[in-house]
Amino acid sequence: MSENKKWLPRWFFQLASPRWCYDITGKLLPGFVIAMLLLLVTGIVWALMFAPADYQQGNSFRIIYIHVPSAILAQSCYMLMAIAGAIGLIWKMKVADMVAKSCAPIGATIAIMALATGAIWGKPTWGSWWVWDARLTSMLILLFLYLGVIALHSAIENEVTAAQSAAVLSLVGLVNIPIIKYSVEWWNTLHQPATFKLTEKPAMPPEMWVPLLVMVIGFYCFFAVSLMLRLRNEILQRERRAGWVRELIEKQ
Amino acid sequence: MSFDSISEFFAMGGHGLYVWLSYAIALAILVLNIINPVMQKKKVLTDLARRLRREKST
Amino acid sequence: MNLQTNQQLEIKEPALMSGFVAVLKRDLMLAYRRKSDLLNPLIFFLMVATLFPLGVSPEPQFLAEVAPGVVWVAALLATLLSMDGLFRSDYEDGTLEQMLLCPQPLFLTVMAKVLAHWMMTGLPLTLMAPLLGVMLFLPGEGMGGLMLSLLLGTPTLSLVGAIGAALTVGLRKGGVLISLLVLPLYIPVLIFGTGAVQAAVTGLPLVGFVALLGAMLVLGLVLAPFAISAALRISVSG
Numbered sequence: 049m050s051e052n053k054k055w056l057p058r059w060f061f062q063l064a065s066p067r068w069c070y071d072i073t074g075k076l077l078p079g080f081v082i083a084m085l086l087l088l089v090t091g092i093v094w095a096l097m098f099a100p101a102d103y104q105q106g107n108s109f110r111i112i113y114i115h116v117p118s119a120i121l122a123q124s125c126y127m128l129m130a131i132a133g134a135i136g137l138i139w140k141m142k143v144a145d146m147v148a149k150s151c152a153p154i155g156a157t158i159a160i161m162a163l164a165t166g167a168i169w170g171k172p173t174w175g176s177w178w179v180w181d182a183r184l185t186s187m188l189i190l191l192f193l194y195l196g197v198i199a200l201h202s203a204i205e206n207e208v209t210a211a212q213s214a215a216v217l218s219l220v221g222l223v224n225i226p227i228i229k230y231s232v233e234w235w236n237t238l239h240q241p242a243t244f245k246l247t248e249k250p251a252m253p254p255e256m257w258v259p260l261l262v263m264v265i266g267f268y269c270f271f272a273v274s275l276m277l278r279l280r281n282e283i284l285q286r287e288r289r290a291g292w293v294r295e296l297i298e299k300q
Numbered sequence: 301m302s303f304d305s306i307s308e309f310f311a312m313g314g315h316g317l318y319v320w321l322s323y324a325i326a327l328a329i330l331v332l333n334i335i336n337p338v339m340q341k342k343k344v345l346t347d348l349a350r351r352l353r354r355e356k357s358t
Numbered sequence: 359m360n361l362q363t364n365q366q367l368e369i370k371e372p373a374l375m376s377g378f379v380a381v382l383k384r385d386l387m388l389a390y391r392r393k394s395d396l397l398n399p400l401i402f403f404l405m406v407a408t409l410f411p412l413g414v415s416p417e418p419q420f421l422a423e424v425a426p427g428v429v430w431v432a433a434l435l436a437t438l439l440s441m442d443g444l445f446r447s448d449y450e451d452g453t454l455e456q457m458l459l460c461p462q463p464l465f466l467t468v469m470a471k472v473l474a475h476w477m478m479t480g481l482p483l484t485l486m487a488p489l490l491g492v493m494l495f496l497p498g499e500g501m502g503g504l505m506l507s508l509l510l511g512t513p514t515l516s517l518v519g520a521i522g523a524a525l526t527v528g529l530r531k532g533g534v535l536i537s538l539l540v541l542p543l544y545i546p547v548l549i550f551g552t553g554a555v556q557a558a559v560t561g562l563p564l565v566g567f568v569a570l571l572g573a574m575l576v577l578g579l580v581l582a583p584f585a586i587s588a589a590l591r592i593s594v595s596g
Contacts, residue, residue, distance in 0.1 A: 070455050088330075092323070100302055101313065108315035114326040137588070154333055161329045165322040171317050192542035203529055209596025213525050216589050217539060220521055223581070270330055277337035284344050288351070297349050 064141045066283045067292050073276040080272045087266030094259040102256075111169040113260055117267040118162040119183075122190060125271060129197070130222040131213025143279075145211035146286065148218065149201060150237035150278035154196035154271060162187050193221040207286065361529040371588060377462040385474035386398065388447075395443065399436040399479050399590045400486060406432040407490045408569060418495040425494035426555030431484045432490070433508060434515060434544055438537055441477045441519040444471065445527040445590065454527070458594055466589040469579075472513075472520050480512030492560035496559070503558025510571040517575075517582040518543050536542070 062068045062277035095113035102109035129151035166184050169175050178184070197214050204210035244276075287293050303309040304313045389396050410428045411421055448454040457467050487508050488501050496504065522540035527534035554567035 069563070078343070083318045083333065096319075097309065098302060098324070100339055106315055107312035108318050110312070110319050111322045118326065156331055157329050164325050167306060167319050168325075172318050189542050189545055194310075194537040196542060199535060200525060203526070203531070203535055206596050207590055209528075212592040212596070213589065216521070216585055216592065217525060220518075220543065220585050222579070232304040274337065277334070279342070281337055281341050281344050288348050292346070294352060297345065297352055300345065300349070 053293055063143055064139070066287045067290070068108070068148075069143050070280055073280055075174050077273065077276055078106060080276070084269035084273050086271055087262055091259055091263035091266045095263065098143055099256055102252075105173055108169060108172040111165055113263050115162060115165040115169055116260060117264045118158050118165065118262060119187060121267045121271055122159040122162050122187065124268075125151050125158060126190060126218070127157060127222070130215075130218040133211075133218045136211055137215045137219075142286065143283070144284050145208075146282040147275070148215060149211060150275055150282055152194055152201065152214075153200050154274050154278070156191060156198060158271075159187060159191040159194055164189065168266065193218075197221070272287050275295055374463070378466045381457075381467050381470035382474050385471055386477065389474070389478045396478055396482075397442070400439045400442060400482055402439055403432050403436040403483055403486065404490070406435060407493060411494070422495040422497060422559075424498040425491060426500065426552045426559070428494060429487055429490050429496070429504060430508075430511075430548055430551045430555070433487070433512065434548060436483060437479055437512060437515045437519060438540060438544075440475070441516075441523045441536055441540070442526075442533045444475055444520055444523040446523075446532070449527045451596070454590065455577040455594055458591060464590070465583045468520070468583045468586045468590070472516050472583075476513050476516040477495070480508070480516055484512060496555075499561065500555050500559035503555045503564055506564070506568060507551045507571060508552035510568065510575055511547045514545060514547050514571070514575045514578045517578040517586075518547075521582060521585045521589055524586045524593060526593075527590070528593040547571070550574070 091113065095110055099110065099113070101107045103186065129148050132144045132148040135141055136148060163184065166187065170179050170184075171177050199216050200217055201210050201214050204213055284293060284296075310316055310320075359571065363452070364594050393439065407428055410424070412421070414424070445454060448457070458464060484505055487504050491501055491504055521543075522536040523532075526535050548565050550570045554564055554571065557564055557567055
């Protein structure tokens with residue numbers, strides 16, 4: 049244990065305390081809510097009214113401002129779910145299990161959003177509502193993975209077993225994420241290549257990608273808010289026998 | 301501003317249906333993801349309060 | 359002291375292998391005694407392939423085009439069908455708990471069980487595939503690719519399916535849940551499997567697809583047994 053403490057920061061162990069997590073998320077929530085509202089409102093107004101139309105796709109290009117952030121978020125959410133699950137498996141941390149459980153429904157709905165906006169965008173661009181393009185298909189697979197995790201969670205009654213099983217499944221599914229990332233190169237279909245690359249400058253002009261960046265950060269803030277709200281519910285429910293939860297409820 | 305009038309803004313150069321439909325879906329999913337846990341929290345709190353009262357009365 | 363550890367090592371080395379062989383033999387023997395379990399996936403495989411010409415079109419040209427996909431999907435579903443029973447009977451009669459408790463590394467026990475499962479489903483399916491290929495008018499050049507891709511792909515299917523089976527072994531209604539958990543993970547194998555057959559039919563080089571299928575098999579061999587053992591421990595203790 050003392051060995052562990054040397055290379056892991058203190059907050060990591062504080063995270064293991066549901067009470068500490070409940071308090072800290074309560075303090076962080078208002079800030080994230082304000083950031084989310086500010087970023088999403090400016091992002092949407094900018095995207096819909098001020099960003100220039102694409103010279104090829106016209107105004108249907110504006111769907112990118114919700115399609116790309118939702119696709120990015122759906123993938124990162126899966127990553128977080130798997131990592132939180134792994135932490136829960138290794139350190140037997142209750143809070144990590146709760147984070148993983150709270151991630152699944154958010155990720156699934158965001159994946160649905162990415163698929164729906166992608167399909168709608170496909171109609172004016174490719175001429176049909178659904179195209180079996182590599183990245184749409186891998187987003188669909190990602191949605192299936194989320195649904196599998198949710199189904200496994202609801203099938204097992206024991207909370208601890210359910211969390212551990214779901215963690216193993218999401219880690220196995222994580223192997224699928226690189227396949228999603230590189231599927232563009234493998235199948236090489238009609239989808240446009242990734243908009244943002246870490247190593248290269250985006251191909252779009254700044255007046256197009258700056259609002260996109262605002263939207264991406266706004267979506268992450270939204271994710272943080274939704275995750276914290278769900279996590280707090282989960283903590284209250286799982287810790288209902290703890291003294292501090294009783295005090296909290298009596299105070300109301 | 302890339303639109304000259306309000307009607308042009310709503311038409312989105314003929315792609316209005318697609319743009320507004322996808323923004324509506326996105327907004328609905330975002331709002332749902334915030335409202336759902338908030339409602340759930342109310343339920344959890346009343347649930348736990350009832351449980352606590354029952355424990356005290358016995 | 360040194361002598362003792364040497365002795366222990368000497369005893370340990372063959373014990374690993376013999377444990378593996380013992381589990382493998384036992385599972386094969388059990389399967390041999392319940393022949394219907396062995397035959398059912400094969401009959402299912404044949405039936406699914408029969409449904410396609412009846413349901414879609416008996417045109418030879420059309421069937422030849424969809425044959426790689428149909429054979430692969432049928433093989434995938436047949437593997438999935440047999441997956442539920444992999445750990446179930448061992449779980450119900452308590453053998454699985456003994457396996458978890460015994461000093462033999464679970465990694466090897468699990469590998470033996472998966473290998474036995476593959477020898478009872480994947481291998482016969484591979485051997486039967488040319489029959490389905492003929493029924494679906496798959497061109498002769500594609501047969502080699504079909505068998506090679508199935509030979510490399512079905513072990514991966516067994517390995518990945520075993521993770522699903524291990525996760526759901528303690529649940530009463532595991533059957534449907536397994537397909538839900540495992541099917542998305544099967545998709546890459548399906549894509550490259552059918553890709554290999556199509557490449558063989560059109561006379562393109564197979565090497566790339568075979569290499570990818572082989573890479574997935576190696577990845578599965580290295581990682582899946584860990585996931586299966588972890589899942590078994592969770593399911594049995596929960």
